[in-house]
Amino acid sequence: MTPSRWAERAALPVAVAGTLLVIAVVFYYPVATVFSEAVVDAGRLTLDPLLSVLGDPFYTGVAHHLFVDPAGVPAGVLAWVDAGAPSVGGGLFGFTAYQAALSMLASVALGLPGAYILARYDFRGRETVRSLTIVPFVLPSILVAVGFLAMFGRTGALNGLLGAVGLGPVEVVFSLEAIVIAHAFYNAPLVIRLVATAWESVDRRQVESARAMGASPLRAFLDVVVPVIRPALLTAALLTFVFTFLSFPIVLALGGLELATVEVWVYARVQALDLSEAATLATLETLVSLVLMYLYLRYEGRQRATTGGGRPLPRRPLTTGWATLRSPVRLALAGYGVVAAVVFLGPLVSLLLESVTAPDGSLTTAYYEFLLAQQASTAAGTARPLPAVLNSLVYGAGTLLLAVPMGVVVAVVATRGGRGSRLAEAVLSAPLAVSGIVVGLGLLQTVVFGTVLFGYRLTAAGPVAVVCAHAAAAYPFVTRNVAPALGGLDSRYHDAARSLGASRLRALLDVELRLVAAAVLAGAAFAFAISVGEFDSTVLLAEGTDSYTMPVALERYVGNRSLGPNLGPATAMGTVLLAVTGLSFVAIDRLGGRWEP
Amino acid sequence: MRRRTFLRAAGAGSLAALAGCAATPAGDGTTRVSRETIDGTPSGTLRVATYESFTGEGAAGTYLKSAFEEEYPGVTVEFTTPSNGVNQYIQRKQSDASVDADLYVGVNTDELVRADGQLEEPLFMRSRDVLDRADAVKSDLEIDPEGRAVPYDTGYISLVYDESAIEAPETFDDLLDPTYEDALITQNAQQSDPGQAFLLWTIDAKGEDGYLDYWESLVDNGVTILDDWQPAYNAYTNEEAPMVVSYSTDQVFYGADADLTRHQVGFIEDQGYANPETMARFADTDRPALARLFMDFVLQPDHQGQVAERNVQFPAVTDAQLDETFSELAQEPPEAVTFTYDQLQGNVDEWTEAWARRVVGS
Secondary structure (H helix, E strand, O other), X not given: OOHHHHXXXXXXXXXXXXXXXXXXXXXXXXXXXXXXHHHEEOOEEOOHHHHHXXXXXXXXXXXXXXXXXXXXXXXXXXXXXXXXOOOOOOHHHHHHHHHHHHHHHHHHHHHHHHHHHHHHEEOOOHHHHHHHOOHHHHOOHHHHHHHHHHHHOOOOHHHHHHHHOOOOXXXXXOXXXXXXXXXXXXXXXXXXXXXXXXXXXXXXXXXXXXXXXXXXXXXXXXXXHXXXXXXXXXXXXXXXXXXXXXXXXXXXXXXXXXXXXXXXXXXXXXXXXXXXXXXXXXXXXXXXXXXXXHHHHHHHHHOOOOEOOOOOOOOXXXXXXXXXXXXXXXXXXXXXXXXXXXHHHHHHHHHHHXXXXXXXXXXXXXXXXXXXXXXXXXXXXXXXXXXXXXXXXXXXXXXXXXXXXXXXXXXXXXXXXXXXHHHHHHHHOHHHHOOHHHHHHHHHHHHHOOEEEOOEEEEXXXXXXXXXXXXXXXXXXXXXXXXXXXXXXXXXXXXXXXXXXXXXXXXXXXXXXXXXHHXXXXXXXXXXXXXHHOOHHHHXXXXXXXXXXXXXXXXXXXXXXXXXXXXXXHHHHHHHHHXXXXXXXXXXXXXXXXXXX | OHHHHHHHHXXXXXXXXXXXXXXXXXXXXXXOOOOOOOOOOOOEEEEEEEOHHHOOOOOHHHHHHHHHHHHOOOXXXXXXXXXXXXXXXXXXXXXXXXXXXXXXXXXXXXXXHHHHHHOOOOOEEOOHHHOOOHHHEOHHHOOXXXXXXXEEEEEEEEEEEOOOOOOOOOOOHXXXXXXXXXXXXXXXXXXXXXXXXXXXXXXXXXXXXXXHHHHHHHHHOOOEEEOOHHHHHHHHHOOOOOEEEEEOOHHHHOOOOOOOHHHEEEOHHHEEEEEEEEEEEEOOOOOHHHHHHHHHHHXXXXXXXXXXXXXXXXXXXXXOOOOHHHHXXXXXXXXXXXXXXXXXXOOHHHHHHHHHHHHHHO
């Protein structure tokens, strides 16, 4: 065997090992040290913290009976039915799951029509709109709160508009509705991007042959299109649930403490250094998410839908002149466009306006001058905007380059590995399901403070550590984009390549990945977005103000009172963040698009 | 061959540098110089741990750094701003990692309580009895009976309200009146300093046995509890409510010429809750004398004036040199209340958690 041939054979196992090493160092080990606080007390295993949380009605509501007095549950249920089945409380976990379920439904409702338009209609700027859909994903919560107050607040733009036509006012903020809409703002882009990518991979020939064999358009849609988009839709819905289940700052910024989630308690317990209870709560959060993820992946593994290789469905023009007004579908889509404009563009445009509006309502450029002054400052501890922009781009690119191979490797293992591979994927998806607060705490205790090995205290920080941490957080997105597409690929492509003498690596790189290029590209865009938006581990691992990223600099400007107690400087930096990431997403899609077959 | 070995070693070294990896022998040397005074000219690097907004362009820390370095040319002041504040150092001690700083600027009373509760060994050393300027510090701001944490400024938590919309409530019970329905925005005491100060103020007023019921009524009357001061103040600015829990120095930000209708300061029960900010030397520092010098420097009348104005807080000493406009606009409450170290010890976490559970449960 030639050396290059040997290298090709070894490449995949080496990539798997490398992936495992990275996530072990910057994710599993740090997180395990925190989670161990939940089950280890003074060096001994214990279930006490777990049982005390599960048995506390504040946390688990009516379900606490299961853990306090399991024998009494049947009698309790009978008594409850006797009493006419009054509504019962679900505790903090119950409420957290409830708001996550509502947020998931809202994100799907808001995302699905968007995916349909992007996949099936043609209009000017479609590619750009598609690239920009992930922008909300990177926005720090404090800015989402600013944008939402300016848009939906009592004196916000929406009430201004409604008032002008004699309606309203509506009270949206500081309610469950506000939280759900904000979660949809963050997560509907996930639905749009994942589903649109899947929809575009539907093979036109399959629809055409179904129709040729006499299937109605609806039948062809149900039999051919739905099986292809279902895994993407369910994946997006699942991810939305998992993220909003772990939601933290936005809940209190737009809702209030009465609408607190479990994560608010995790944060408070960590602040109080009650790490045992924090770890217990976080462990339970992660268990809920991972069980859901595993159940879903088992389901996905049983699905068979063939994708890739064919030509996509033709797109229809979105507008057809005056005839548009006679098309009920297009009118419905126009209605959707209005809703999407209010929910997505509303807060973003409000944010841009806030960045040029003084507290008295007049136009100002003071906040951008503030950014220039920060850039020119030599004072110690100043977070300068330009290095922050560059660092974000460098870390983002680094993350993309590291997370895409990692994610693809895990996707290959998950779709090819036989028994237990779905369980492996669920376990490897853990970075999605672990509280950011816990990851930060774990990194602090192991990587920043150092770990003693052979008498030496090993520490790590700086750009490479940041990129590794970002990649660990980002690669599951790549996997979740690529695995369904790879799993749906007709195995004959792979078999044909192998029988022609291609190594497994060559077959993967030259044949399979090319066929699912759109999914790889979507995963890459998400990896970049995760890196740019990441805050918790960046602020720990970045060394000094020179290695700050845009969100970290922005956080510094939030606390800066040199222009008075307002968020103007932060909104100006937020505008820079939006512009830089927006351009990056367009560039990623344009550059990556060349690689698509 | 030797050249290759060298290259490989150099390569590994630069890779480690790029990765920011470091390996140092575990268990640091314990022989420390413990002198309280400096013979000769002060020199060396002083590592000051603090919160982020203390540093940066125009901030109090930046002023102190340049003034201190100007006075003592042999000294360099370095700031480090860990994102989790004092907890970073408590956790470092717990993990046997080195503290890597000489003093902390910005310790709150509850953090001092937490440090002592979490650690067997002290995190901070005594300073008050070795400071030349200790007697200038206002006695009602002293929060540490052991004299480790020395106040350098204080804020008074109060209401900021819109006088065109509402009259200031005179008592805590007034806040339960229908007049004040949906009128108040405050902050989560689990996350926010002013939020916790406001909670402690209600505990002072209503007692340990009465504050939870009081808060339940307050929640029924539509109080909004947001995560932190900045979002709460921003919501107030956006006219979501006519009152917000904030600081009594609010008008300083706007100046005497501005329209101050929406920046009226209300002292409930003619009180304000004092939240002194303190500084303390780490017990592990090997430069205790230099750190002491810095603390005395911060307490000088002129520097106290600068720190107060730049932090928009009140000075901690009786003889601070303050700008006249600042004194006119910054309002001090007729009576200041605050919980001391002894009162908070063993209580503050329980009080806060019980409060949060009641708010979520109601």
